[in-house]
Amino acid sequence: MLAWTVYISFLGVLALMLLPAGNARAARGVALVTALLGFLIGLVSAFGFAPERGIQTITRTAWIPGLGIDYYLAADGISVTLVLLTGLAAVAGILFSWNIEHRAKEFFVFYLALIAGVYGVFLSFDLFLLFVFYELAIIPKYFLIAIWGSTNREYGAMKLALYSFIGSAMVLVGLVAAYVTAGSKTMDLLVLAQYPFPPALQNWAFPVVFIGFAILAGLWPFHTWAPTGHVAAPTAASMLLAGVVMKLGAYGALRVAMTLFPLGLATWRNEIALLAVIGIVYGALVALVQKDFKFVIGYSSVSHMGFVILGLVTLNTIGMTGAVLQMFSHGVIAGLLFGVVGRMVYDRTHTRDLPELEAMRLNKALPFAAGTFAVAAFASMGLPGFSGFAAELQVLIGAWSAFPTYTVLAGVGIVVGVAYTLRVLQMAFFGEAPEPVPEAAHPLPPITLPERLGAVLLIATTVLIGLCPRLLLSLIGPSFQSPLFEHVLKGGNL
């Protein structure tokens, strides 16, 4: 049934293409129904999923028999978690782009195509298929930003495309090397992961593939696409970018790079952990001095994704489980933050300049936006009661036994994280206006119902997982017991 998340999204694309141009309402309706169906399929599958049974094949047929390439979809608990996240982000993103009137049909075509690609990546266990879906997810991104974006959109879109394609090229090189070396004429991940690649190959192929993927996860110093991309993107696109596209990178790094080349991983894990920690601290520090509201959130994403990478290379179940939980958690929280910044604030005030916003005292004009952002800010700081706490705590516990020094450094990032989050919260919404606030000529339009629904959906999710992390951990945790991760975990010492 999980495979229908992919198909339904493609069906949605087809249905949208058949619609007459200019009917924005119908386009929105189709998109929302499609996304909701995808989300529901994910939810129902998650309830019926037995994670302790490991990787479960959904469908498998020969695709390009001559090359041993199959159309092979399967899922384990990690896939299911991320499919859930994708569905959630897709629904919320559409709710937050309800006001798109300009070429609405095409907007949602690209949007659903992107979603379909993302679902596909999370469910593919044939590497060629995975790669095709991966590319499919990147291309619509470019158009979403270049056509519907704002500040410097062409630059942002091109930078993102450039980074993505360089990353893809690196991944491809590694995959082809693995395919040829194994010589078994198969692209089946489960088979290739058991092949003992020679250490020399692993030592160069691992960093190439890992970084190729991790570029999209915002790994320092390959992160600069993220802030400019986020700033340029329209609200829904930045929600997806932070919400799921960055997770594609982290997921690929975990699922492909780490399992194919466990020896290379053992060689390079220390360097990668260092990059991750630099990303955590550096992202937080840069976020602290930004003037553009969206830049702050963009850099905060770099910082929070550092926890994902750090968790992955701890090579122990606790840290890696935490990393996957952090993917989910950050997807939800970043989606919420971008939703508030892009849709609730920017679309109304037409500025993201923090000093300008400070003078507006938006908590009076847009109390719902202020409340939502305050909750999102607390969630983003990793306070208990929200999903980020459980996730970052586990990453820290896992990292403590693998890299004690880096764990302490990551703590600096957490403290700075509090500083920039509180700064932006107070500047954007609770400004100190000494003189009476000038009455705006046009009062800001009130927050609409779809925005409220989207915000409530995301807040409810982060609180639910924060209060009861077992809901997801029981899916994620057992997945690491599968033979796929056997060699990976042996590199760890917990």
Place this chain on the structure above:
Amino acid sequence: MEDHFIENLGWVALLLPLLSAVAITLGGPFGARRAAAKISIGAVALSFVASLILFLYLHLTGQPALAETSFPWLIIGKYGELNNLQFNLGLQLDTLSLVMMLVVTGVGLLIHIYSQGYLAGDPGYSRYFACLSLFTFSMLGIVLADNFLMMFIFWELVGISSYLLIGFWYHKPAAADACKKAFITNRIGDFGFLLGILLVWSVLGSVGFASLKLEAAHPNHFGPVATIAGLLIFCGAMGKSAQFPLHVWLPDAMEGPTPVSALIHAATMVAAGVYMLCRVYFLLSFPGSQALEIIGWIGGFTALLAALIAVQQNDIKRILAYSTLSQLGYMVMAVGSHGPTAAMYHLTTHAFFKALLFLGAGAVIHAMHHEQDIWQMGGLRKKLPVTFWTFLTGTLALCGVPFFSGFYSKDSILAQALKNGSYGLFIIGVLVAALTTFYMARLALVVFWGSARSSAAEHPHEAPGVMLWPLRILAVPSVIGGLLFIEATFEHFFAGGHGEAGTITWAEQLLEPLNASPAAALSGIFAIMVGGAFAGALYWKAASDPLPLRLGWFARAMRNRFYFDELYERVLIPATHELWSRIAQAIDRWIIGGLAVRGASGATEFAGRALRLVQSGSLQTYAFLLVAGVAAVIYCLLAR
């Protein structure tokens, strides 16, 4: 049946305030906003009753602790196998936690009632009570937690609720800055605390207090890290209980409403650090650990530093804030000199009289139309009789005048320092006692005696009954707190349940300090006399402060808080995160963004110009070219 009732009563006491916070926040459409104060007061009152029942039950049945009830919250790793990690949420119901519960809910209840008068008519009335309930819930969570992780969770929640309450009047720039400062400073301490928890967990394999206590009984593997683990855990207390060098947030936190200062920044939240140290005292006092020694000296230093600063403050709330800092240092010093009993004793009595003093100060500020400078007041003794008498009671208790509650608990600390052979700390303790009497006498003399120094002081109006009754009620335990067998109860607890509690009579209790450690008691009384005499000589009917003229630069340094805030704001913060932020920003813009990306983008643009000739720019073409390219690469490799 009865057991189930008792077990669940703990959860009820914990969850009622949470329920109240949620109801007030979400129940707006159903009239919950107007009823906010009643819901909030009702919840804390019921919690108090539940705590009382639990305490009496424990006391009457003579059990050391009630059976723990816990359920798993977080399980990671293989289920049922060795390699996993499980965190529980559970309640620890023993003498220590239940007495603390009574303090939190009892003092809390009075402050809730007082707030109803103090905040009447404020536009954020319902928000205030929602936050207050959230705080009560978080604080009770810290008190009841049966493991480190749960305590940490509530530790953070206390941080949030304190942030929300300090910043309650967020439109005031000072309040907005203060709440940010408090939260960040606390977060620094909390991270150390978390590292300490991780260290303990990785060495001893557990975070539950009960199992840690068992583990710590085998001194084989914890020894080498005991000192560092103890100090990291102490970092948490350093943040919450505002010990040097993380003390700077507490005085600024006085920007919040005065009842908040009384509840959070005098009686409960800041006491959480001391409570935590006592809860895990068995880890701190681990054989071979140097942690307590260092903790004791940090406490002593904080006590002295804050007392000196308090001498030259002019804002009535700030004087009390520095006094709180100083008293917290006293308690930490007690823990450091191996006296958790003395620390908890002083914590309890201090909660009564300091809450009383803050609420009294609130009544004064209310009467003075929000004037807080003591040199604008004067002669309020006649015009605010109830406030005056209750404030005087609190002052005498804080100074430790014999037969008031503070006398007994302070003496307990001094005696403990002597008994432990910490003579340095003992001398600091006596010195701080003298300074405490000096600055409190200065405060009382300037505010209540002399003549009115401003027009507001000539026509003040006494607070309404809803604010005065909490003062009267708090005055009672401030006086008789020393006779309630609190010390014996804690002594019994920390001795591990050995010995009989409460075998001494009231009369013996009355003179117990002089019998147990006459040197400590006499030094304490001497200190009070010296401090009081100096204050009387300088401030009796003084029109202005004579001390700056006599002490010169030293008075200036005291008034300016020994320049710690300036040091942090002008040197430490710019030198740390601001500088680094600018550097990181520059790297991002000029090196990574400028050289690498612009270089690449230049190349791309060139490539783009070339490719534009062959590309239509449509999605299909891109996808087709990509797939074709991949196929070509694979074909080449295979054909080889």
